[in-house]
Amino acid sequence: MTTIGLAGAGTIGSGLIRLLNTSPAARSLRIKAVLVRDAARPRPGLPVGTLVTARSQDLTDDPGIDVVVELLGGVDEAFRVVSRALAQGKAVVTANKNLLAERGPELFALAAKHRVPLGFEASVCAGIPIIRTLQEALRADRITALEGIVNGTTNYLLTRMSEERASYQDCLADAQRLGFAEPDPDYDVSGKDAVCKAGILATLAFGAYVDFRKIPTSGIDTLELEDVRQAEAMGYRIKLLAAARRSADDQLDAEVAAVLLPLEHPLASIRMEYNGVLVDSEGLVRTLLSGKGAGPAPTAVSILADLLDIAEGRARIPGAEHPFLAGAFDLGNRQSTPSRYYLRLAVPDRSGTLAQVAGLFARHDISLASVLQPEVPDTAGGSLVPLILTTHSTSRGRLDLVLAALAAEGWGRSVVLRIQEN
Amino acid sequence: MTTIGLAGAGTIGSGLIRLLNTSPAARSLRIKAVLVRDAARPRPGLPVGTLVTARSQDLTDDPGIDVVVELLGGVDEAFRVVSRALAQGKAVVTANKNLLAERGPELFALAAKHRVPLGFEASVCAGIPIIRTLQEALRADRITALEGIVNGTTNYLLTRMSEERASYQDCLADAQRLGFAEPDPDYDVSGKDAVCKAGILATLAFGAYVDFRKIPTSGIDTLELEDVRQAEAMGYRIKLLAAARRSADDQLDAEVAAVLLPLEHPLASIRMEYNGVLVDSEGLVRTLLSGKGAGPAPTAVSILADLLDIAEGRARIPGAEHPFLAGAFDLGNRQSTPSRYYLRLAVPDRSGTLAQVAGLFARHDISLASVLQPEVPDTAGGSLVPLILTTHSTSRGRLDLVLAALAAEGWGRSVVLRIQEN
Numbered sequence: 001m002t003t004i005g006l007a008g009a010g011t012i013g014s015g016l017i018r019l020l021n022t023s024p025a026a027r028s029l030r031i032k033a034v035l036v037r038d039a040a041r042p043r044p045g046l047p048v049g050t051l052v053t054a055r056s057q058d059l060t061d062d063p064g065i066d067v068v069v070e071l072l073g074g075v076d077e078a079f080r081v082v083s084r085a086l087a088q089g090k091a092v093v094t095a096n097k098n099l100l101a102e103r104g105p106e107l108f109a110l111a112a113k114h115r116v117p118l119g120f121e122a123s124v125c126a127g128i129p130i131i132r133t134l135q136e137a138l139r140a141d142r143i144t145a146l147e148g149i150v151n152g153t154t155n156y157l158l159t160r161m162s163e164e165r166a167s168y169q170d171c172l173a174d175a176q177r178l179g180f181a182e183p184d185p186d187y188d189v190s191g192k193d194a195v196c197k198a199g200i201l202a203t204l205a206f207g208a209y210v211d212f213r214k215i216p217t218s219g220i221d222t223l224e225l226e227d228v229r230q231a232e233a234m235g236y237r238i239k240l241l242a243a244a245r246r247s248a249d250d251q252l253d254a255e256v257a258a259v260l261l262p263l264e265h266p267l268a269s270i271r272m273e274y275n276g277v278l279v280d281s282e283g284l285v286r287t288l289l290s291g292k293g294a295g296p297a298p299t300a301v302s303i304l305a306d307l308l309d310i311a312e313g314r315a316r317i318p319g320a321e322h323p324f325l326a327g328a329f330d331l332g333n334r335q336s337t338p339s340r341y342y343l344r345l346a347v348p349d350r351s352g353t354l355a356q357v358a359g360l361f362a363r364h365d366i367s368l369a370s371v372l373q374p375e376v377p378d379t380a381g382g383s384l385v386p387l388i389l390t391t392h393s394t395s396r397g398r399l400d401l402v403l404a405a406l407a408a409e410g411w412g413r414s415v416v417l418r419i420q421e422n
Numbered sequence: 423m424t425t426i427g428l429a430g431a432g433t434i435g436s437g438l439i440r441l442l443n444t445s446p447a448a449r450s451l452r453i454k455a456v457l458v459r460d461a462a463r464p465r466p467g468l469p470v471g472t473l474v475t476a477r478s479q480d481l482t483d484d485p486g487i488d489v490v491v492e493l494l495g496g497v498d499e500a501f502r503v504v505s506r507a508l509a510q511g512k513a514v515v516t517a518n519k520n521l522l523a524e525r526g527p528e529l530f531a532l533a534a535k536h537r538v539p540l541g542f543e544a545s546v547c548a549g550i551p552i553i554r555t556l557q558e559a560l561r562a563d564r565i566t567a568l569e570g571i572v573n574g575t576t577n578y579l580l581t582r583m584s585e586e587r588a589s590y591q592d593c594l595a596d597a598q599r600l601g602f603a604e605p606d607p608d609y610d611v612s613g614k615d616a617v618c619k620a621g622i623l624a625t626l627a628f629g630a631y632v633d634f635r636k637i638p639t640s641g642i643d644t645l646e647l648e649d650v651r652q653a654e655a656m657g658y659r660i661k662l663l664a665a666a667r668r669s670a671d672d673q674l675d676a677e678v679a680a681v682l683l684p685l686e687h688p689l690a691s692i693r694m695e696y697n698g699v700l701v702d703s704e705g706l707v708r709t710l711l712s713g714k715g716a717g718p719a720p721t722a723v724s725i726l727a728d729l730l731d732i733a734e735g736r737a738r739i740p741g742a743e744h745p746f747l748a749g750a751f752d753l754g755n756r757q758s759t760p761s762r763y764y765l766r767l768a769v770p771d772r773s774g775t776l777a778q779v780a781g782l783f784a785r786h787d788i789s790l791a792s793v794l795q796p797e798v799p800d801t802a803g804g805s806l807v808p809l810i811l812t813t814h815s816t817s818r819g820r821l822d823l824v825l826a827a828l829a830a831e832g833w834g835r836s837v838v839l840r841i842q843e844n
Contacts, residue, residue: 019705025562121559127706129559136558137543137551140447140726266712269691274708283441283723284549284713286696290688291709301705304562314736 002028002311005059005090007035007081008071009043012095015296016069016303017045026304028311033059035072035081060084067310069303070094079103086110086118091315093306095122095299100324101196101212104203108324117315119306124197125150125275127291127298132305134204134279135316141283143205145245150197152273152293153188154220154240156180158258159272161228162237168223180273190219191240195256198242202254205279206246208326210254215331217256222415227344230372230388236260236342236419237268251332260342260419338393340369340419346384346412357387357406364402367392384412390419424450424733427481427512429457429503430493431465434517437718438491438725439467448726450733455481457494457503482506489732491725492516501525508532508540513737515728517544517721522746523618523634526625530746539737541728546619547572547697549713549720551727556626556701557738563705565627567667572619574695574715575610576642576662578602580680581694583650584659590645602695613641613662617678620664624676627701628668630748632676637753639678644837649766652794652810658682658764658841659690673754682764682841760815762791762841768806768834771798779809779828786824789814806834812841 004020006013013034020026033051034043035058043052051058059068060081068085070092072078078099085092087110094100100107100123111118121131125148134143149155153175160171172189175181187193199212220240231238239261244254261268266288270276275293280286292298309315318325347353354373361368372388391399403416426442428435435456442448455473456465457480465474473480481490482503490507492514494500500521507514509532516522522529522545533540543553547570556565571577575597582593594611597603609615621634642662653660661683666676683690688710692698697715702708714720731737740747769775776795783790794810813821825838 019562023562023564128709129555132559133551133555136731137554137724137727140441140445140730141723142445264691264693266691269686269688271686276710281723283719285717285720287550287711287713288698289709289711292707295707297705298707301563301703302559305559308562309558314738316736 001030002066002307003030003032003064004307005033005035005062005065005068005085006031006071007056007059007068008073009034009036010071011296012299013071014045015300016071019300019304021045023304025308029307032065033062035059056081056084060088060090065090067091067093067307069307070096070099072096073098075099075102079107082107083110086114086116089114089116091117091119091310093119093122093303093310095120095126095303097123097193097196097200101199104200104324105209108318108322112318112320112322112325115317117310117317119310119315120200121306122299122302124200125277125291125293126295126302127293128275128277128289129302129305130201130277130289131204133287133289134201138205138279138281138284141281143246143279143281145243145280146201146205146277147241147243147267148197148201148277149239149267149270149275150201150242150277150293151188151194151240152275153181153185154194155270155275156273157189158220158228158238158240161225162232165225165229167225189221191217191256194240194242198244198254198256201242201277202244202252202329203323205244206252206329207323208329209324210244210252210329210331215254215256218258220258223258224344224415226374226386226388227342227415227417231260231342234260234370234390235263237263238417239267239270241267247332247337249332252329253332253337258417260417262420265420338395340393340421341391341399342415342417342419343389343391344415345387345389345406346414347387348411349383349385354387360402360405361391364398366394366398366402386414423452424488424729425452425454425486426729427455427457427484427487427490428453428493429478429481429490430495431456431458432493433718434721435493436467437722438493441722441726443467443469445726447730451729454487455484457481478503478506482510482512487512489513489515489729491729492518492521494518495520497521497524501529504529505532508536508538511536511538513539513541513732515541515544515725515732517542517548517725519545519615519618519622523621526622526746527631530740530744534740534742534744534747537739539732539739541732541737542622543728544721544724546622547699547713547715548717548724549715550697550699550711551724552623552699552711553626554727555709555711556623560627560701560703560706563703565668565701565703567665567702568623568627568699569663569665569689570620570623570699571661571689571692571697572623572664572699572715573610573616573662574697575603575607576616577692577697578695579611580642580650580660580662583647584654587647587651589647611641611643613639613678616662616664620666620676620678623664623699624666624674624751625745627666628674628751629745630751631746632666632674632751632753637676637678640680642680645680646837648796648808648810649764649837649839653682653764656682656792656812657685659685660839661689661692663689669754669759671754674751675754675759680839682839684842687842760817762815762843763813763821764837764839764841765811765813766837767809767811767828768836769809770833771805771807776809782824782827783813786820788816788820788824808836
């Protein structure tokens with residue numbers, strides 16, 4: 001029998017308790033103690049005799065507990081509980097992406113020192129066995145690039161904007177009503193959630209710690225329906241992509257940003273709250289995994305799979321060569337990689353503007369692939385109207401010079417998105 | 423150091439030798455002997471000192487060999503080599519789907535008896551870690567259905583027919599020229615390859631041996647471009663699908679057949695020689711894995727991943743509860759499950775035929791959803807012309823009565839395909 005100390009009994013914790021109670025696979029597992037904020041509140045579904053406590057030492061310091069499952073969320077308290085449990089020689093399973101992205105190197109060092117496993121399948125794309133696949137199936141291969149739709153909220157919003165031709169604001173309000181977006185959506189729509197996951201996935205894929213704080217990140221909060229519509233008219237779908245790629249000089253180019261994906265790109269058809277991760281490698285060539293990104297049931301299943309590995313003695317004990325311990329990756333400058341770009345500018349509604357803008361691009365040697373000035377309701381003179389451009393392949397640096405020149409004119413850059421070519 | 427006896431040094435074997443020579447992950451592995459038909463032929467790329475032999479006992483009976491990798495293909499000789507190796511207490515890794523589909527229960531019984539692992543990731547959809555995912559990530563879940571595009575040749579043919587509007591025969595000739603189809607394509611196009619894989623995947627997904635010989639199987643060899651074209655006009659794509667589903671009475675409905683998939687179905691966008699497997703389960707809900715189905719590089723990577731599990735002592739030793747040993751599944755009667763159908767009939771080109779056909783369907787209480795008699799070049803009187811029908815939901819049994827009645831009239835049933843509803 002393997003005994004569990006469960007830290008956190010919210011939605012995910014309750015889902016895990018339910019699964020442990022019902023799954024035949026979980027026969028060999030038993031919850032011994034649950035850490036909660038309010039130990040007096042009744043917790044239905046817990047086996048008789050389970051200790052409900054508000055003191056984390058009742059989990060981390062009980063020699064009768066084999067594994068601590070951390071579902072507290074946040075970083076500081078979670079770090080204290082997990083590091084204490086590891087130091088006490090306990091195995092840990094966590095679903096906490098922030099904790100691992102931020103303090104993964106310290107935690108894996110502790111796990112290696114005390115020779116205990118630290119399972120984290122549920123921390124990224126809970127419903128997709130991507131951690132396992134990167135650590136097991138793909139370790140015999142050499143990964144060259146990784147791209148993922150790793151945030152369900154933004155993919156849900158972009159899908160609804162695309163399929164219903166509804167505005168960002170309307171879709172967001174509806175997503176909040178349906179529980180697909182938080183009351184404060186910033187963490188998701190700004191790309192903050194995605195970049196934590198990008199850090200963890202890139203660390204595993206490329207074999208050295210990738211600090212998420214160094215990954216250039218933007219979100220979807222500046223997008224408008226017009227962008228989604230224009231992208232599709234050109235044969236693209238806008239997706240928030242977490243991407244990392246080994247560059248020619250063996251550095252890593254990483255980015256989290258909304259990009260225009262060709263409709264035939266494997267990730268372009270990932271809809272709604274689903275996630276997808278595409279791995280390019282030398283041997284397997286191109287592998288796609290997709291599934292539900294989050295939710296109590298997928299998260300509980302992924303945690304249980306980790307727990308079973310531990311119970312069977314098959315869990316991986318991190319060694320000195322563990323990706324989180326293998327030094328930090330130099331992040332390359334993605335801006336030097338040429339790309340096509342989509343731009344929505346806000347320019348004055350007066351004659352000569354288009355000539356002026358086109359001249360600016362020409363002067364910086366950026367060739368325009370398409371230009372569209374959509375018809376808008378008659379504006380008062382002097383107001384700004386949208387101008388949508390796509391460029392041929394150019395460097396981001398050169399583009400930034402044009403954007404700076406536009407800004408100097410007092411005009412707006414509204415949206416700048418990379419166009420991906422396959 | 424883990425020592426390997428490699429049985430078979432054809433395309434896949436050479437790919438594995440290359441990978442073992444170059445992958446940093448393979449440092450702890452060494453090939454000690456290679457079993458070939460012609461031991462005199464030079465084998466470049468083998469480490470100095472490797473024994474090249476035509477006698478299988480030099481692998482199976484050498485106490486200095488830890489693992490036998492079986493790449494012989496076929497069933498009888500492969501069974502002799504693998505069973506002998508297992509009986510001698512050696513671990514085995516095989517890429518042989520025919521062997522496992524047909525004699526899996528005997529081999530896993532031997533592996534369980536001698537407490538040695540039997541790895542087979544490379545046997546099904548080599549470039550997709552589906553065996554691992556079913557055995558590891560999904561064991562904490564309850565799978566309700568599994569659908570796969572598991573044969574690259576047929577998917578390549580169907581994709582080219584669809585995208586180039588080319589005939590089955592033209593696409594096949596081209597695929598043979600490019601190496602995507604064998605000179606004798608029957609094994610692939612008839613569904614025989616797919617049903618072996620379906621047997622293995624269903625066994626793992628549903629936890630009891632599924633004998634592939636009991637799975638109703640058809641292929642794509644009766645399809646014409648007209649079918650692909652009509653399906654797409656109706657919003658479907660034709661795919662050869664290996665499907666298994668837990669039925670209401672806890673039996674298993676399994677089938678390998680070409681079906682009409684809605685364009686938005688996750689497997690509808692799997693193109694060319696790629697494979698895809700979709701797993702529906704209670705916890706993870708819906709997981710898709712896709713990647714290259716075959717080829718020396720993906721196969722070698724999958725074999726190496728299995729070898730590393732063995733070298734690290736993490737490979738699963740089959741126990742009495744192993745799916746291949748857990749008795750045989752009762753296969754349900756998929757024909758009782760109502761479905762919509764697509765039919766292309768061959769009917770006489772004379773007045774009154776349509777009324778007669780429509781009457782026949784009406785008499786058996788099958789409601790037609792659409793009828794199309796495509797215009798064809800003027801035929802000599804009395805010859806047969808195509809008539810394309812789709813039905814509303816009906817049972818296969820009832821449909822078979824209509825088809826029998828049509829046959830009794832001397833008319834042909836050309837193609838009957840299930841239309842899948844999501």
